Amino acid sequence: MNQDGAALTVVLPPTDAAVFALIVHRAGGKTTSLLVDCGSQAQQQGATKLVREIFQAHQVTAPDQVVVTSPAAVHTNLLSEIVADGSPRVHHAGDAAQYSGAAKQWLAAKGAKPFPAFHSDLTSPVAVVGDAKVYVVAANASGKPDSADTRTNAAVVLVDGGSERVLLMADASARTAEFLVSRLLAAPGAPAAKALTSPGSLLVYGHADAAAAERWPWAPHAKLADGADHIPLGGNADDLAPVPVTGCHASRVALVNRPLTGSPQNHVGIDYDTRGITLGQV
Secondary structure: OOOOOOEEEEEOOOOOOEEEEEEEEEEOOEEEEEEEEEEEOOOHHHHHHHHHHHHHHOOOOOOOEEEEOOOOHHHHOOHHHHOOOOOOEEEEOOOHHHOOHHHHHHHHHOOOEEOOOOEOOOOOOOEEEOOEEEEEEEEOOOOOOOOOOOOOOOOEEEEEOOOEEEEEEEOOOHHHHHHHHHHHHHOOOOHHHHHHHOOEEEEEEEOOOOOHHHOOOOOOOOOOOOOOEEEEEOOOOOOOOOOOOOOOOOOEEEEEEEOOOOOOOOOEEEEOOOOEEEEOOO
């Protein structure tokens, strides 16, 4: 919570049955929000109810912006129902033709814009939510938006809240991770690159497979180390064992921490009952 009463919160699903992230800023009675994905891989009706309850809890009627990281149904099959109203700005990874059914129609109706091949914008945020800048630091890393390799084409979203950040890796593959690292090393002074490599806390969330889990940011990188600790987080704050991956969309969570010097230690507040992460001093 900031001194002016404003709060920026990143809400992650409390169950792997739902796939989404909701970035919310509330201040002076006004709510601004960005939704990343909205899908379900099991019990779709229950997932719909869960997302609606989370929207209500955070006073979100409809998101102002939406980023869709993948054409996979588990990332998209709730969009047309949850975001039926409103006129959000929508960006998506992959090619529109890869999306199926209601999701494809929803993208067209909302005038969704695709990311280009080899997208990595480390300078211009796709959105500003409160004081936080939201960057899409990688998308369509295969070089072909219509590639069947939707994991490599996954959009990777950075929420930069200052000394505390959240990196949403989605389904990003090892190739995506390598592409992102190459961009960070090529432009170390870019705002998003500095956010990802400067002292502070970086919470990483996504659905990495075994190969991706061996790459940065899930694991250290020799040229990006800078004294950072990579801490895999389990299902609660006391469990620091690696999160077991039992399916394609089982989630992983990790904390990359670079101690701040010359200022008080900052913290990311993590509520593991709701997976709500409040960026700011706690």
